[in-house]
């Protein structure tokens with residue numbers, strides 16, 4: 001068995017916003033205390049949708065990495081790297097593509113979804129269809145057992161598990177294989193089971209090729225076996241194969257979803273985001289001008305927090321007493337909206353102070369960041385190469 005390992009990545013979108021911080025990075029910081037973690041910048045993934053606008057990728061990668069470190073990702077605990085600096089990802093994507101049915105990729109829910117959402121772009125490309133496969137390779141190449149994801153990504157992890165299972169079935173061995181195989185032997189029936197065991201021993205202990213052939217013939221004749229048991233017994237007879245790719249599990253994060261400043265989904269491209277390293281004056285201005293419950297036209301009109309995006313921020317940033325103050329004050333018009341927003345502004349500024357300080361170190365000395373990432377890429381590549389050695393060998397490509 002392989003030890004637990006976490007893998008997660010982000011496309012290089014440049015400076016991150018507080019939605020990324022609360023939705024992913026805080027969780028990563030926590031995970032790095034529990035497991036060995038691999039965090040990567042998915043720069044090749046960016047090309048699956050913006051293959052014709054590549055000039056900003058480099059700048060976006062470094063900006064985003066500064067935010068990771070500023071959020072508290074510790075390069076001594078976690079491996080931080082860039083996908084395209086580990087070309088083995090491409091090799092595994094290619095090899096897995098040989099045995100991945102096309103229908104699996106077309107069925108991924110986000111595929112149709114994205115094509116509809118991004119209808120202004122031509123996404124009828126091989127790269128876009130294949131991006132969930134590349135994502136599977138990103139995970140499998142590190143034998144990652146845990147992948148922190150949101151609900152919408154669960155089907156991707158399910159498909160990754162299927163890809164790993166199929167690969168192991170074709171080229172390796174399933175977990176609990178030995179025990180399952182021994183049970184399957186019993187199903188052959190007394191006499192034939194005994195003969196199978198004898199032939200297996202002659203082949204594996206004495207290299208007897210005749211015994212191997214006889215064993216294969218015996219299995220071909222055994223009508224009562226299920227397909228799975230037959231496959232197992234062929235593998236058991238031939239010996240030597242092993243579990244190569246690890247099936248990952250989705251680790252659902254309970255992270256809150258932060259609304260944008262207009263109450264819609266927070267996104268830099270919608271112009272409704274608050275950056276992780278926003279200028280303090282901008283934080284104040286942006287929150288103070290946020291829309292509130294439209295029912296509160298005048299200060300004396302009561303409101304309803306559930307209908308107000310500011311309340312969503314209170315849920316993330318305020319303690320129980322403050323929330324209580326908001327609930328009562330809003331519904332009775334006891335407080336004004338600017339008054340209500342102040343604790344949120346104060347909490348965001350308090351949160352961002354240390355983040356800005358940590359980021360400054362890397363802004364002042366960019367070499368520091370480059371060195372951390374170069375070191376991370378080396379470590380990631382070493383792990384990826386180990387898996388690829390096994391993959392090539394299992395697929396019969398390690399010939400001389």
Ligand code: SF4
Nearest residue numbers: 293303308330337340
């Ligand atoms: S008082 Fe607070 S919760 Fe109520 S509408 Fe104003 S900003 Fe929103």
